[in-house]
Amino acid sequence: MKGEPSTENHRQKYRLTRQRRVILDELRKVHTHPSADEIYSMVRRHIPRISLGTVYRNLEILSEQGKIIKLSGGKQKRFDGNTGPHYHIRCLACDKVVDAPIDPIPTLNLQASRLAGFTITGHHIEFTGICPDCNT
Amino acid sequence: MKGEPSTENHRQKYRLTRQRRVILDELRKVHTHPSADEIYSMVRRHIPRISLGTVYRNLEILSEQGKIIKLSGGKQKRFDGNTGPHYHIRCLACDKVVDAPIDPIPTLNLQASRLAGFTITGHHIEFTGICPDCNT
DNA sequence: ATTCATGCAAAGGGTTTGCAGGAAA
DNA sequence: TTTCCTGCAAACCCTTTGCATGAAT
DSSP, rough: OOOOOOSSSOOOOOOOOOOHHHHHHHHHHOOOOOOOHHHHHHHTTTTOOHHHHHHHHHHHHHHTTTSSEEESSSSEEEEEOOOSSSSEETTTTOOOOOSSSSSSTHHEEEEHTTTTTEEEEEEEEEEEETTTTTEE | OOOOOTTSSOOOOOOHHHHHHHHHHHHHHHOOOOOOHHOOOOOOOTTTTHHHHHHHHHHHHHHHSSSSEEOOOOOSOOSSSSSSSSSSSTTTTTOOEEESSSOOOTTTHHHHHTTTOOOEEEEEEEEEEEOOTOOO
């Protein structure tokens, strides 16, 4: 995961393969924040011979390109095709992730950078709770 | 077949072993949000024959008891002996975690629960950025 | 033709677990 | 004595990677 340091036009680094395109398409049409193996299943309906390694490699590349978001909450990573600013709620019982119904708070980054010494590039809020399905 | 008085105190479930006590003590005296293997090193200075498995088991129990917080950001989990409400900043370059210098926002949980259907139990904010050490 | 990506399978690495002996209560 | 805990090591599981082949440009 290295950047391109030069000022010239960077060579084309990424190709648009069928595998990469289908992975991105599938991710964009669901709102379920699937894990890599769930994406593997989804994509295999279109490309039965795709390998799990290819799925992982493409998820890495797509998130490097900023086309998807990688969520590192539980034991498996989850992925989100919605790259607009928004927050999440995670169910403590079943690990499901849904979008949180609150507006982004753009002022937070500035506040955090004030005395931290860090260069702040972003933030994410994750709520925890119990989802309707688990809330028997 | 002695009767079990249903109103009695439930049996003691957790013992205070030396290993558990030292792990908690070590975690409370640093502000570095160490990973399990870092805690393993810290604790081995006091209990050289402790095993890494014991460290993992106790970290799990302590976080179940609410005595420590488990942070699930990067590829390794990190642990925090400060259970008061506060947020974190994570360095994208070295994965270091420090406390964020902003006040907790207690109203967030209510906002999030309004139309989510979830029972919201808490939230956490993680800022991302580059720490002073990595910001050469 | 060049260079990047794929499929397959094996390796990696953090975390969990089975077991027999040990120690809190 | 009872029940929980420990150390050790193996198992687990998600993820990454090496290699030869295949495909995008």
